[in-house]
Amino acid sequence: MDYNHHSGCHMSQSRDSQRTDNLVDFAQHIIYTTVLPLVCTAGVFAASVCVIIFTRPQMRSSLNIYLAGLSFFDLILLLVSLLIYPPMQICLQNNQQGAVCEFFWKTTLVSYPISLAAQTSSVWTCVAITVDRYLAVKYPLQTRVWCSTSRAKLVLSVIATVSFVYKLPSLFELTLDECGRLAPTPLRTNGLYIVLYNTYGYLLLLIIIPWTTMIVLNVIVIRSVQQAYRIRRSLMSRTANLDEKERHCTLMAFVMILTFIACNLTAGINHIIEAFFAEYSQFFRLRLPIGNLLVCVNSASNIFIYSIFGRKFRRICAALLCPCIVNRNYKRMKALGLNELTNQLWNKLSNQTAQVNNFDHYNNHL
Secondary structure, three states: OHHHHHHHHHHHHHHHHHHHHHHHHHHHHHHHHHHHHHHHHHHHHHHHHHHHHHHHHOOHHHHHHHHHHHHHHHHHHHHHHHHHHHHHHHHHHHHHHHHHHHHHHHHHHHHHHHHHHHHHHHHHHHHHHHHHHHHHHHHHHHHHHHHHHHHHHHHHHHHHHHHHHHHHHHHHOOOEEOOOOOOOOOOOOOOHHHHHHHHHHHHHHHHHHHHHHHHHHHHHHHHHHHHHHHHHHHHOOOHHHHHHHHHHHHHHHHHHHHHHHHHHHHHHHHHHHHOOOOHHOOOOOOOOOOOHHHHHHHHHHHHHHHHHHHHHHHHHHHHHOOHHHHHHHHHHHHHHHHHHHOOOOOHHHHHHHHHHHHHHHHHHHH
């Protein structure tokens, strides 16, 4: 009887475990084949708009150069995510058979290292944005010299080049076997390579150093921005207006960096679990698709932050996306301006006429 009781308990636990696995598989399928493609598709459009706007001549500044670079890296990351995750999930659902699997296997050889390079570039561009805002707040008088557009372009070029070179070994991690399926190369299975490059290299260069830099500098910036704002408010009104713009840019950068850390935290934790706690890798398997989805959400949502804090960005974005509405508003404002000018001229003419009448009346009395 005890045996039957324990057997029944084990069967019940097995059914519960199977039910949980089915729910996790279903949720993962929904994330990778529905939610993530929608986010990435919208994000590709949004990132493209951001690149177009931030490269406009009227948007020339060091911060906007960095934001244009970040939007470009986000665009690449979102495009590559569309090439990797939905086909991967469909391939798994089809037991690794069919045309989708062949497409996934062949494109992943290139899309995988590109995604790693784009991710690395995005991380260090966020660091560059943080440093730019730190210099703008702590050294406002030297900002125009230290944070020039030419220097920002140079920094972006260095970030992109170093990121590509650093992730170049990932090109040789995967290959196709005799059946045309993805297979790890000897480099990918090399223990020293995995420990030094994939584990500690990732932790140091993509989490510890950049995140610590961004957190520390942003804390300093937030503590200093109000003090700098009060000091510069005492200067000329034009300088105060410039300070207001700088304050908005700094706040926008802070919110953007905070969002970046929040959305990439799950992916960072996943990497640590896979590297140091492999025995818990099956724990809460849904954390992997959630982490990948949050990375895509971060890349796709920056346009909302730019729109909230950037008045000029909103104006150019509206002119780019809704030119008919902008033209109609411009014509209405122009008409209002002409009417106002006509009223001003009429009032001025009326005043002059009244003055002439008063003068004639005075002469008649004389």
